[in-house]
Amino acid sequence: MATVFEMIINGDIPSTKLYEDELCLVILDINPINYGHALVISKKVYPTFTDCPAETLSHMMEIAKKVDRKQRQALGAEGTNIIINNSPASGQEVPHLHIHVIPRFNGDGKTAAIEKGKYDADALSAMGAKLCL
Numbered sequence: 001m002a003t004v005f006e007m008i009i010n011g012d013i014p015s016t017k018l019y020e021d022e023l024c025l026v027i028l029d030i031n032p033i034n035y036g037h038a039l040v041i042s043k044k045v046y047p048t049f050t051d052c053p054a055e056t057l058s059h060m061m062e063i064a065k066k067v068d069r070k071q072r073q074a075l076g077a078e079g080t081n082i083i084i085n086n087s088p089a090s091g092q093e094v095p096h097l098h099i100h101v102i103p104r105f106n107g108d109g110k111t112a113a114i115e116k117g118k119y120d121a122d123a124l125s126a127m128g129a130k131l132c133l
């Protein structure tokens with residue numbers, strides 16, 4: 001079944017489009033964390049970030065930078081959250097690669113914080129050894 005973003009790309013459902021090229025498009029998120037919250041979406045369906053070829057991903061990140069600059073210039077955003085939810089366990093709802101670009105303002109009361117834990121010294125070095133690339 002087509003993802004909601006494929007339906008948007010195919011013109012089957014409407015969207016508020018900010019930009020489009022051969023590799024990606026940018027639309028407004030219909031449920032914004034702050035007004036202006038945008039999504040940079042791959043034209044091809046890559047279910048997750050990890051599935052996407054480097055060239056496309058790199059291009060999409062450059063477009064995300066442009067969206068960031070536009071949000072700062074047009075909305076007075078003082079920061080942005082650039083988020084990719086990667087697989088359902090991380091909160092990804094739509095299995096079609098997209099980068100959230102969320103305008104942020106000092107004191108806007110929103111939080112992108114995920115609760116953090118602590119390591120004891122042994123666990124920290126053991127994890128370092130386990131994840132070393």
Ligand code: AMP
Binds near residue numbers: 015028031085092094
């Ligand atoms: P994620 O949880 O990272 O998969 O994010 C999916 C995002 O897509 C959510 O923030 C939704 O609000 C947004 N979304 C879902 N349907 C639409 C739509 N038709 N137009 C614009 N944004 C959408």
